[in-house]
Amino acid sequence: MREIPVAKIVETVKGLCIEAACNLPEDVEELIKKSQGKEESEFGKYIFEQIIDNIKLARNEERPMCQDTGITVVYLELGQDVHITGGSLTAAIYEGVRQGYQEGYLRKSVVDDPVFLRKNTGDNTPAVIHTEVVTGEHLKIMIVPKGAGSENMGALKMLKPSDGIEGIKDFILKTVREAGGNPCPPIIVGVGIGGTMEKATMLAKKSLTRKAGEHNPDANYKALEEELLEKINLSGIGPQGLGGRVTALAVNIEAFPTHIATLPVAVNLNCHASRHSEAIL
Amino acid sequence: MAGIKKVTTPISEEQIRDLKAGDRVAISGVIYTGRDAAHKNLVNLLAEGKPLPLELENQIIYYVGPTPAKPGQAIGSCGPTTSGRMDAYAPLLIKLGLKGMIGKGPRNAKVISAMKEHGAVYFAAIGGAAAVIAQSVKKAEVIAFPELGPEAIHRLEVEDFPCIVAIDSEGNDLYVSGLEQYRLS
Numbered sequence: 001m002r003e004i005p006v007a008k009i010v011e012t013v014k015g016l017c018i019e020a021a022c023n024l025p026e027d028v029e030e031l032i033k034k035s036q037g038k039e040e041s042e043f044g045k046y047i048f049e050q051i052i053d054n055i056k057l058a059r060n061e062e063r064p065m066c067q068d069t070g071i072t073v074v075y076l077e078l079g080q081d082v083h084i085t086g087g088s089l090t091a092a093i094y095e096g097v098r099q100g101y102q103e104g105y106l107r108k109s110v111v112d113d114p115v116f117l118r119k120n121t122g123d124n125t126p127a128v129i130h131t132e133v134v135t136g137e138h139l140k141i142m143i144v145p146k147g148a149g150s151e152n153m154g155a156l157k158m159l160k161p162s163d164g165i166e167g168i169k170d171f172i173l174k175t176v177r178e179a180g181g182n183p184c185p186p187i188i189v190g191v192g193i194g195g196t197m198e199k200a201t202m203l204a205k206k207s208l209t210r211k212a213g214e215h216n217p218d219a220n221y222k223a224l225e226e227e228l229l230e231k232i233n234l235s236g237i238g239p240q241g242l243g244g245r246v247t248a249l250a251v252n253i254e255a256f257p258t259h260i261a262t263l264p265v266a267v268n269l270n271c272h273a274s275r276h277s278e279a280i281l
Numbered sequence: 282m283a284g285i286k287k288v289t290t291p292i293s294e295e296q297i298r299d300l301k302a303g304d305r306v307a308i309s310g311v312i313y314t315g316r317d318a319a320h321k322n323l324v325n326l327l328a329e330g331k332p333l334p335l336e337l338e339n340q341i342i343y344y345v346g347p348t349p350a351k352p353g354q355a356i357g358s359c360g361p362t363t364s365g366r367m368d369a370y371a372p373l374l375i376k377l378g379l380k381g382m383i384g385k386g387p388r389n390a391k392v393i394s395a396m397k398e399h400g401a402v403y404f405a406a407i408g409g410a411a412a413v414i415a416q417s418v419k420k421a422e423v424i425a426f427p428e429l430g431p432e433a434i435h436r437l438e439v440e441d442f443p444c445i446v447a448i449d450s451e452g453n454d455l456y457v458s459g460l461e462q463y464r465l466s
């Protein structure tokens with residue numbers, strides 16, 4: 001049994017919020033640079049240059065790379081031999097988000113009631129927390145600020161098993177086409193297939209944090225990722241939707257066993273500002 | 282993509298007519314910020330017959346909700362938000378004299394037809410290039426709805442604010458023509 005005090009969690013979450021907003025992971029930056037060479041349109045090339053300059057400026061000056069510093073999605077991997085001491089784990093995460101968004105000069109973008117009041121909570125809480133209990137004595141915290149521009153363009157469809165692979169491809173391509181320039185292309189396309197309704201969406205979102213440049217280890221899914229990326233980049237949408245060759249940087253598919261009678265498919269899009277940060281306590 | 286056209290505000294009829302979809306521009310002068318909540322407030326004020334907190338004639342509204350400025354900065358990071366969410370409000374403001382909008386993503390047919398009818402331009406700024414864009418903002422102050430926080434209306438003084446004419450006053454739309462040019466399937 002290992003004890004982790006909540007104060008340590010507050011401090012860590014605070015730092016991770018600021019880091020995620022200002023410092024794009026280098027693997028994502030590499031993928032952007034790699035894709036830059038494939039762009040043919042003049043605007044597309046100009047947009048790539050601006051995006052890359054922006055990444056550097058944000059990192060060097062610790063400024064948020066995008067003004068939409070998101071609603072804060074938190075992934076916890078909690079070892080079952082960890083004992084959290086000194087208070088509530090959830091409260092500690094909220095406090096870390098509160099402090100990070102305040103001290104990091106990040107935008108507070110969360111409203112309390114989604115329908116009737118829509119009043120800004122003023123501190124970017126609550127965060128959306130997903131916890132997985134695993135064996136071991138560690139606590140892994142990953143912070144994913146999710147902007148609305150790309151989040152709003154996601155979709156879920158409960159396909160019939162008979163719709164098969166063609167149905168899956170059609171749905172993904174249609175979702176990306178309809179999103180057009182809204183999710184700030186070049187985008188990363190997260191796809192969750194299988195499980196249940198909520199499992200598919202969770203897989204799609206989690207896939208956005210996959211190390212850039214890596215594929216699904218299963219050969220069938222890897223081939224599907226490559227095929228879809230190619231098809232998406234034939235769409236002409238291009239950087240910022242102004243026309244070009246690079247609409248997406250990657251397609252990340254995650255799959256999970258499902259019921260004999262279902263085939264859920266979820267698409268969660270992320271912009272080129274594909275931000276996340278993590279720490280292991 | 283030829284040279285960069287300079288645009289100054291308040292923007293004149295002549296400048297509007299000169300701007301064509303696909304032009305790169307650098308805007309200098311005063312522009313105003315406004316997004317969902319501020320637009321809703323403006324339209325409500327108009328419905329109640331009350332005066333607006335800003336002059337719309339020949340002005341440009343930038344769809345943005347910046348991050349808070351750090352000490353010593355004029356503004357925090359300030360890239361564009363998705364313009365489509367303002368489509369419901371834009372035609373009325375264009376009718377009242379608004380000449381320019383800056384945002385990201387396509388506009389609907391109603392907005393484009395109001396732009397053609399009254400002579401207005403839609404500029405695209407680069408979504409997610411918010412730290413770079415902030416460098417062209419020299420001064421920012423809140424002039425209306427401070428209770429909206431990042432969504433308050435700010436008056437910005439900008440110098441060579443970088444954007445692209447995405448839809449011009451004749452209705453030429455780069456979101457359509459650009460895509461068609463590169464579409465292969």
Ligand code: SF4
Nearest residue numbers: 066147149184271409
């Ligand atoms: S979609 Fe991403 S890059 Fe675009 S404004 Fe939203 S958070 Fe920023």
